[in-house]
Amino acid sequence: MATNDVGGAGGGLSLSQQRQRAAFWFIAPMLAALFCVAAWPLMRTIWFSLTNTALSDLYGGEWIGFDNYLSLRVLDSGRWIWRGTLVDPAWWNAVWNTVRFAFVSVFFETILGLIVALVLNAEFKGRGLVRAAILIPWAIPTIVSAKMWAWMLNDQFGILNDIMLRLGLIDQKIAWTASVDTAMYAVLTVDIWKTTPFMALLILAGLQMVPRDIYEAAKLDGINPVKVFFKITLPLIRPALAVAIIFRMLDALRIFDLVYVLTPNSAATKTMSVISRENMIDFDKFAYGAAQSTLLFAIIALFVSLYIWLGKVDLSGEGQK
Amino acid sequence: MNIMKGRAFRATATAAMLAVFGAPVMAEEIFYVSGAVGAAVENFKTLVKPWEDATGNTVTMVPMPASTTDQFGQYRLWLAAGATDIDLYQTDVIWAPQLADHFVDLTDVAKDLVPTHFPSIIESQTVNGKLVALPIFTDAPALYYRKDLLEKYGKTPPKTWAELAETAKIIQDGERAEGKADLWGFVWQGNAYEGLTCDALEWIKSYGGGQIVEPDGTISVNNENAVAALEMAKSWVGTISPDGVLAYQEEEARGVWQTGNAVFMRNWPYAYTLGNGDDSAVKGLFGVTTLPVGKEGDASAATLGGWNVAVSKYSTHQEAAISLALYLAGPEAQKQRAIAESNLPTIIALYDDPDIAAAQPIIPQWKDVFLNAVPRPSAPTLGKYNEVSAKFWSAVHQTLSGEGTAAENLELLEVELTDLKGSGW
Numbered sequence: 207m208a209t210n211d212v213g214g215a216g217g218g219l220s221l222s223q224q225r226q227r228a229a230f231w232f233i234a235p236m237l238a239a240l241f242c243v244a245a246w247p248l249m250r251t252i253w254f255s256l257t258n259t260a261l262s263d264l265y266g267g268e269w270i271g272f273d274n275y276l277s278l279r280v281l282d283s284g285r286w287i288w289r290g291t292l293v294d295p296a297w298w299n300a301v302w303n304t305v306r307f308a309f310v311s312v313f314f315e316t317i318l319g320l321i322v323a324l325v326l327n328a329e330f331k332g333r334g335l336v337r338a339a340i341l342i343p344w345a346i347p348t349i350v351s352a353k354m355w356a357w358m359l360n361d362q363f364g365i366l367n368d369i370m371l372r373l374g375l376i377d378q379k380i381a382w383t384a385s386v387d388t389a390m391y392a393v394l395t396v397d398i399w400k401t402t403p404f405m406a407l408l409i410l411a412g413l414q415m416v417p418r419d420i421y422e423a424a425k426l427d428g429i430n431p432v433k434v435f436f437k438i439t440l441p442l443i444r445p446a447l448a449v450a451i452i453f454r455m456l457d458a459l460r461i462f463d464l465v466y467v468l469t470p471n472s473a474a475t476k477t478m479s480v481i482s483r484e485n486m487i488d489f490d491k492f493a494y495g496a497a498q499s500t501l502l503f504a505i506i507a508l509f510v511s512l513y514i515w516l517g518k519v520d521l522s523g524e525g526q527k
Numbered sequence: 528m529n530i531m532k533g534r535a536f537r538a539t540a541t542a543a544m545l546a547v548f549g550a551p552v553m554a555e556e557i558f559y560v561s562g563a564v565g566a567a568v569e570n571f572k573t574l575v576k577p578w579e580d581a582t583g584n585t586v587t588m589v590p591m592p593a594s595t596t597d598q599f600g601q602y603r604l605w606l607a608a609g610a611t612d613i614d615l616y617q618t619d620v621i622w623a624p625q626l627a628d629h630f631v632d633l634t635d636v637a638k639d640l641v642p643t644h645f646p647s648i649i650e651s652q653t654v655n656g657k658l659v660a661l662p663i664f665t666d667a668p669a670l671y672y673r674k675d676l677l678e679k680y681g682k683t684p685p686k687t688w689a690e691l692a693e694t695a696k697i698i699q700d701g702e703r704a705e706g707k708a709d710l711w712g713f714v715w716q717g718n719a720y721e722g723l724t725c726d727a728l729e730w731i732k733s734y735g736g737g738q739i740v741e742p743d744g745t746i747s748v749n750n751e752n753a754v755a756a757l758e759m760a761k762s763w764v765g766t767i768s769p770d771g772v773l774a775y776q777e778e779e780a781r782g783v784w785q786t787g788n789a790v791f792m793r794n795w796p797y798a799y800t801l802g803n804g805d806d807s808a809v810k811g812l813f814g815v816t817t818l819p820v821g822k823e824g825d826a827s828a829a830t831l832g833g834w835n836v837a838v839s840k841y842s843t844h845q846e847a848a849i850s851l852a853l854y855l856a857g858p859e860a861q862k863q864r865a866i867a868e869s870n871l872p873t874i875i876a877l878y879d880d881p882d883i884a885a886a887q888p889i890i891p892q893w894k895d896v897f898l899n900a901v902p903r904p905s906a907p908t909l910g911k912y913n914e915v916s917a918k919f920w921s922a923v924h925q926t927l928s929g930e931g932t933a934a935e936n937l938e939l940l941e942v943e944l945t946d947l948k949g950s951g952w
Contacts, residue, residue, distance in 0.1 A: 261603060261604075261607045262603075262606075262607055262628060262629075264607065287946075360771070360779075361770065361771025362771060362779075362782065362783050362788070363782065379769065379770075379771070380770070381770040381771030381773060381774060384718070384771050384773035384775075384928075385773065385928065386928045386929075469774075470594075470596075470597070470719075470720070471596070471718070471719035471720055471917070471920070471921070472719055473719075473921060473924075473925065487600045487603050487604055488596065488600050488603075488913050488917070489914045489917070490603070490625070490910060490913070491914075
């Protein structure tokens, strides 16, 4: 950079500066759009979380500082109690549910996605058709697939119970979404079913970047396939895998629609997004819900930074130069 | 000449059109939003046809999910945004205090209609002297029972909850032994939502355990009778009621019932017509009675339900919308609803109507039931009702699913409600 600039010192702009300026104007519309749809709502939510805004009067909120997060109140009896989201057990239950959901679902989706991608990467007849077909769960809108699964999981009329009863796997009908023990598994199953194709697709793209000749060399050397996978394939698709996992993690941490349709009010599956919506709309505690949304944002940011830092994921692409 | 002719023709045509429509008002399209339970959507077209014919306007119904909790969230969002898309909202009896600011005051326009309704229902829709919504039907749940099965086992409709459990068990065991593996004793609404608040309020009230928050604002829910009531309900789950009952709303319970797979069901009167429909496996085989009591001598408790129609303050067709609201709350529409959907009228005189009595014998019987119905604590808890209800149904749902005992959960609930109440509701 610095050496380039020397050449343009005589007046006017250097080529590199001209390029930067042009690039800025090309990027400007996108920056403006991002500011409107991402930065502004985010700042507004954070601002709401510091006020006592109610949904019925969005512009009438007053500044109350961090009371929605944590505040100390003295009761008439002289007892002191802590109030706010940070000491709300319902909130921490939701955080735990969400984190558990995110880790388990992303773990299984990655493993299954990898297997599917490896299969699809192999040469076989009708591969194009299978590749298209496997994307179907991902293509169905979540609300539709969640409702569909809700019927399949229904205890009396559901097809899953019927099949399992006939096969003798269970001896009585199980209420998948109703029972506290199975509700989370139900949500996880549907999510894994739905999102594995997405993982498979991203990993498949990574697999196709791996040069064929490396495999041929390994074959000539007589290295067994398991070793080839762990020593060649996995290291080479690691960047693609890392990006896929980040995407899924971001998505999983803000899971809403699936839970809202399958088990809307069950404390066993309520996630951060669900509880924040509930406070904002159902309970008319808009600012309190905004505080929870802000925490949700902070938690996701924390997770992603940790992951990038610990996994040394290279998002800027500098390492490839 | 030609131009003159054209003008004259156009004038005549306009005059003719005016004559047909009666007034120089453009026909308006009104949007009415309502939860879709039972036959409500199918019947709506027939219901509003006379009004459409009389005014030249058209009505489009926007169907919503059956769960009142889901409906409320959506309505609150629309109303907070001042949405002009919806002109009329069908509102639950408990919503008036929370949504009052967004609706048109109907006191003056309905002053002739109001005295024909039950005063208690009109009062429930009046907030600080403002008539927020007009009642279109009221609701009080019933115990549905299978006449044929009770007869077969020589039983009578149960008077107490204990009797219900016993009868249900005997019939369930007997029928299963004969190969009906899917038969259950009792189905009700156990999902964690507003409906569970209704069901649990009935158990607690009929056990003499109060009504969660009393009319004067005292939190009464943590008491021995309430604990006993919830423990009783817990004992049903997995024995006479399927485990899945904890995810049932009205329509799921009706699904099990109407396919002939339940001996008893707790549900609202709408299920009466549907159960007697041609596609029903229990057509003509069931009867209805009041909900059981805790012990002999207690009074039966039925939660007061009911639906109303409110005109949005943000509607751009207010005049037409008000006219439709008056029609829907009026005797003609209420009678049609009573006959076609077995919805209980809110107009006193309709309980003596011979047509209704002939078509739906349940309705005249039900007058006393709903007159003695227990209101949910929406009046004393004002804007906090939803949160009170959500905390209550969560505590009940946890008890039913075995997360802690009734005594533990109600004690916690009392603390939470006291916290929520703060210095006053």
